[in-house]
Amino acid sequence: MRLKKGTRCTICKSKKLNNKAVVFLPHHRLALCKEHFISWFENRVEKTIKEFKMFSKNDTVLVAVSGGKDSLSLWNALVKLGYNADGLYIDLGIGEYSKDSKILSLDFSKKIGRKLHIVDLKIEIETIPVIKESVNKPACSACGSVKRYYMNKMAKELGYSVIATGHNLDDEVAVLFGNTLGWDIDYLKRQYPVLEEEEGFIKKVKPLCKITEKESALYAVFNNIEYIEYECPFSEGASSIRYKEIWSKLEEQSPGSKLRFYTGFLKKMYPLLNKENSKKDDLKKCIICGEPSFHEICSVCKLKQKIQKVKV
Ligand code: AMP
Numbered sequence: 001m002r003l004k005k006g007t008r009c010t011i012c013k014s015k016k017l018n019n020k021a022v023v024f025l026p027h028h029r030l031a032l033c034k035e036h037f038i039s040w041f042e043n044r045v046e047k048t049i050k051e052f053k054m055f056s057k058n059d060t061v062l063v064a065v066s067g068g069k070d071s072l073s074l075w076n077a078l079v080k081l082g083y084n085a086d087g088l089y090i091d092l093g094i095g096e097y098s099k100d101s102k103i104l105s106l107d108f109s110k111k112i113g114r115k116l117h118i119v120d121l122k123i124e125i126e127t128i129p130v131i132k133e134s135v136n137k138p139a140c141s142a143c144g145s146v147k148r149y150y151m152n153k154m155a156k157e158l159g160y161s162v163i164a165t166g167h168n169l170d171d172e173v174a175v176l177f178g179n180t181l182g183w184d185i186d187y188l189k190r191q192y193p194v195l196e197e198e199e200g201f202i203k204k205v206k207p208l209c210k211i212t213e214k215e216s217a218l219y220a221v222f223n224n225i226e227y228i229e230y231e232c233p234f235s236e237g238a239s240s241i242r243y244k245e246i247w248s249k250l251e252e253q254s255p256g257s258k259l260r261f262y263t264g265f266l267k268k269m270y271p272l273l274n275k276e277n278s279k280k281d282d283l284k285k286c287i288i289c290g291e292p293s294f295h296e297i298c299s300v301c302k303l304k305q306k307i308q309k310v311k312v
Pocket residue numbers: 063064065066070071088089090091092147164165166167171
């Protein structure tokens with residue numbers, strides 16, 4: 001996003017105004033001043049919500065908030081756009097990282113005057129560091145299952161109609177790239193910015209799927225949103241971080257690569273993978289907790305059993 005000195009804002013210029021640009025978005029060929037970047041961002045989020053029929057002003061949206069730039073920017077934009085959106089923070093119990101991100105999420109909820117629900121993993125099951133010790137899996141995979149489980153359970157219990165997460169274009173491209181490298185068809189089949197409601201699952205949406213990580217960071221900074229700037233200590237060495245580095249290089253050499261890869265998949269590949277005759281996974285109810293699951297016992301109840309065994 002390099003900007004030549006003295007460049008004027010594209011939109012201001014069209015309105016015969018003289019404001020200098022502060023950001024350059026090469027893949028959109030736009031140079032924007034702060035004010036027009038903020039409105040560009042919010043318009044893009046609104047367009048994505050409409051394009052994928054994510055939700056309307058009548059819905060009650062539960063934004064999964066991590067304290068990071070993406071989820072806080074999303075929450076800010078949704079409230080500004082007039083949506084009925086509250087937050088859900090899952091306290092993962094990862095030392096300072098969780099303490100800091102919880103404070104930032106709470107402060108932000110006060111600032112925008114919206115409710116923040118909090119789930120304490122230590123009470124529900126165990127903290128992520130303890131779970132990590134009990135299972136022979138990387139922390140991120142157990143953490144992902146636990147987060148998805150409680151997002152869904154809480155949204156149902158609290159009566160929200162849709163869950164929105166802050167996954168951005170970089171996240172989606174990294175996951176899509178990983179799934180393509182391994183040709184993980186079952187995951188590819190479900191990689192869409194909207195997962196419709198189905199037995200026991202609340203509708204889940206990703207309104208930032210066409211916004212890059214840099215754009216959401218800029219939106220947070222321009223709106224004086226304080227967010228957690230360091231990564232979760234367990235994410236170190238994760239393959240998604242390597243893929244993001246590769247894609248940053250591609251994007252720099254050929255702006256628009258990320259968006260082309262992602263939207264190309266959604267338009268051309270996703271429909272092929274989900275043709276009517278393709279087999280649907282069998283959704284059951286977990287025999288222990290009753291939550292939806294693809295197996296007899298859901299992944300969170302399995303985790304609980306493993307932790308119990310370690311404790312005995
Ligand atoms: P991550 O998996 O950490 O990249 O986060 C992706 C999205 O999941 C974030 O943008 C949030 O919407 C949501 N999320 C991550 N961590 C939490 C958390 N501790 N509590 C609630 N939502 C979260």
